[in-house]
Amino acid sequence: MSPALRLQTENTTVQRLRITIRGAVQGVGFRPFVYKLARALGLTGWVNNSSQGVFIEVEGDSENLSQFILRLNEEKPPRSSIHSLESSFLDPLQFEKFEIRESDDSGEKTAIVLPDIAVCSDCLAELADSMDRRYQYPFINCTNCGPRFSIIESLPYDRSNTTMRAFEMCDECRTEFVDPANRRFHAQPNACPRCGPAIEFCKADGGMITRHHDALLAAAQSIRDGKILAFKGLGGFHLIADARSDAAVDELRRRKRREEKPFALMFPSLESVRTECEVTELGKDCWNHPRLRSFYFKKRKYGNQRSRNMYRPATLISERCCHTHRFIIY
Numbered sequence: 074m075s076p077a078l079r080l081q082t083e084n085t086t087v088q089r090l091r092i093t094i095r096g097a098v099q100g101v102g103f104r105p106f107v108y109k110l111a112r113a114l115g116l117t118g119w120v121n122n123s124s125q126g127v128f129i130e131v132e133g134d135s136e137n138l139s140q141f142i143l144r145l146n147e148e149k150p151p152r153s154s155i156h157s158l159e160s161s162f163l164d165p166l167q168f169e170k171f172e173i174r175e176s177d178d179s180g181e182k183t184a185i186v187l188p189d190i191a192v193c194s195d196c197l198a199e200l201a202d203s204m205d206r207r208y209q210y211p212f213i214n215c216t217n218c219g220p221r222f223s224i225i226e227s228l229p230y231d232r233s234n235t236t237m238r239a240f241e242m243c244d245e246c247r248t249e250f251v252d253p254a255n256r257r258f259h260a261q262p263n264a265c266p267r268c269g270p271a272i273e274f275c276k277a278d279g280g281m282i283t284r285h286h287d288a289l290l291a292a293a294q295s296i297r298d299g300k301i302l303a304f305k306g307l308g309g310f311h312l313i314a315d316a317r318s319d320a321a322v323d324e325l326r327r328r329k330r331r332e333e334k335p336f337a338l339m340f341p342s343l344e345s346v347r348t349e350c351e352v353t354e355l356g357k358d359c360w361n362h363p364r365l366r367s368f369y370f371k372k373r374k375y376g377n378q379r380s381r382n383m384y385r386p387a388t389l390i391s392e393r394c395c396h397t398h399r400f401i402i403y
């Protein structure tokens with residue numbers, strides 16, 4: 074042992090800390106967060122996902138270990154929540170680095186599975202950027218957003234346990250996936266137009282007509298033409314018709330045998346909702362909530378005549394519904 078190293082070990086107490094965290098800690102960028110935090114504090118060891126939660130072993134001096142525990146709780150990813158954190162000190166094992174280890178899928182499965190999370194602002198910006206490689210790519214996602222519950226087949230939450238395992242990441246996606254500084258570091262559904270799923274527009278009998286962005290344009294046109302679109306989302310089918318077309322809505326009511334019950338409406342922005350509904354502060358919060366996508370708003374007593382020409386949600390609501398009726402904005 075060199076004199077410098079001996080001096081260091083004599084003046085500091087190196088300890089190993091084993092931590093078990095339970096809660097909503099999978100699919101939220103928790104392991105990358107732990108990785109970055111441990112590295113920032115100069116700690117060595119490992120983190121992995123298990124069927125029960127997240128396990129961590131970190132080794133370093135006690136001051137940095139205390140900081141680690143403190144910052145785990147204070148700086149954890151916004152979508153995560155820690156229900157319990159247990160820790161115990163052990164003899165050091167002289168880990169050489171900090172690493173994310175393979176998940177351990179043994180034992181009872183008690184980890185909390187997150188719901189699907191609405192697309193985040195960073196991904197939205199990329200989606201609209203014609204220079205970005207995910208420009209207009211509908212399956213865009215990152216550690217902070219994207220599908221979780223709908224794609225998970227078993228725990229722990231790893232790509233091999235999701236429906237995304239059928240799509241092998243291209244070199245660029247894999248580079249993002251393994252880069253701790255990247256927003257897609259260990260983002261399990263990571264994908265791009267080259268390697269990920271694509272949308273298709275099909276005839277009623279299932280025959281494919283077109284793919285990719287053309288499929289989206291064709292689908293939009295079919296709605297404008299008064300047709301009813303069966304949109305296969307991550308968690309099932311949505312039936313979509315033009316809310317401004319009485320004929321399309323009537324046909325949807327006839328086929329669904331749903332004469333009166335209000336349908337959900339899609340609005341492009343909160344401003345457009347305001348033209349027809351009363352939006353409270355709570356409603357505004359709901360609109361911006363990353364996990365909520367369907368809400369009830371109270372219909373305005375007197376609709377905006379100009380906007381009525383644009384949206385005409387009244388056509389979706391039964392004649393018997395009065396202005397106090399609540400309906401769903403989807």
Ligand SMILES: [Zn+2]
Nearest residue numbers: 193196215218
């Ligand atoms: Zn995102």
Ligand SMILES: [Zn+2]
Nearest residue numbers: 243246265268
């Ligand atoms: Zn890719």
